[in-house]
Amino acid sequence: MVKLCGNGEVAIIVERFEKLEDSKQSIIRQAALAEFAAHGYAKASTNRIVQAAGIGKGMLFYYFTSKQELYEYLVKYSLEFIQSRYLARVDAAEPDVIERLTQLARLKMEAQAENEEVFKFSAVFLLEGDAQLPVELAAKINELKKAGYRLMYEGIDKSRFRKDMDPDKVFHLIRWSIDGFQQELLAKLAGQKLAEIDFEPYWDEFYGYLAILKMSFYETEGESS
Amino acid sequence: MVKLCGNGEVAIIVERFEKLEDSKQSIIRQAALAEFAAHGYAKASTNRIVQAAGIGKGMLFYYFTSKQELYEYLVKYSLEFIQSRYLARVDAAEPDVIERLTQLARLKMEAQAENEEVFKFSAVFLLEGDAQLPVELAAKINELKKAGYRLMYEGIDKSRFRKDMDPDKVFHLIRWSIDGFQQELLAKLAGQKLAEIDFEPYWDEFYGYLAILKMSFYETEGESS
DNA sequence: ATTGGAGTCGACCAGGGTGGTCAAGTTGTG
């Protein structure tokens, strides 16, 4: 009988890695994520990975058959991480723009604090064509992109905006503002370990910006038809 | 007598490049800018540069003594380009936030249309520590950074904002909005030659956003003390 | 005590890319 589902051997080999104690697994995974995030698939170096992880060269190819397979494992891992630790937590039923975007910002920041390398790596593999992945993985990537898009744009209620402004434009302005704040915050905190930072003061500042946005773009209470 | 000002030989060699007809100079320059922009100093390849420029390997080292000198030439060229074609054109006396930021956006877009590679390259060398440049060049880079910072933040009149909002926060919201628009536009136009694009419709859209920002954040006319 | 398999290491391999050189050849000009 012919195997229809491919890669019996590969599965056996990757298992070795998954049997490792979590702490060691994590060290290797983080080292590899960081390397691929910093250099992309082609220019990432397996030598630097094993050096950063503190293991012998041989071990990497004992756990993974090849650089390519390691990369695919990391993509799969990252997709699952982003899905379960970030997107799945967003309340897609929240219709208020600011509430929704605030949730996205907050949950993303929390997930990023939990594993920053995953997000840096995702920025690479979401754009990169270098690696060419098996169709089934490429499909999952597209799913994730669409899921993210949906959470950002679908089911948003723009009826509460001031009537004298184009609601789509207002929506974009709000989005750019929140993105800008977030981006600038991350740039300011670059180099520090996100997990160790007390974000409360930054969130307070953030809510100050949100208050201004609401005051500016939302219909004033009790002024309606 | 001792030469106090260094590099007599280098000057003679670079002269060869500067004597070239402009069109050829430009082809080589653009190829090199693109290569360094895409890969950074360390991983840029002189082989790919000569290939892209359509010249023999030897010529590159006939015009420039080394990869390092080529890089320094490009940094110098880019600094001058950005200074003269972008920053110098900004009217630093314009006190109105939106007017000022609009100018910055518009002039940057025009300069980018004139030579896109310079801006992509500048994004690299403004961050990169790889190359280590001679102090005198590093100083010029810092000057440029400061000049840019000044044009963005200095001499701005925030007194026309609504009195019930923190003017610094409003300023940042406006900045992020304009940046967001610009960034998204550039992403949408990626791959096309900026110089061949008719920007009028985009500017119209942009002014639509500005109108909303003014309506939202500026003190309403005739409501004062 | 012995065996054997899982786990671990790093020296080693062939291959490819690196920045830079240079002998050879092509031009253009006096």
Add this chain to the structure above:
DNA sequence: CACAACTTGACCACCCTGGTCGACTCCAAT
């Protein structure tokens, strides 16, 4: 013709690559 400026790409020594593999350690089962 001669001579200098210009142009080429094969070539160099070197470095790093992904991947292999023989040697070694450890430990549980015999």
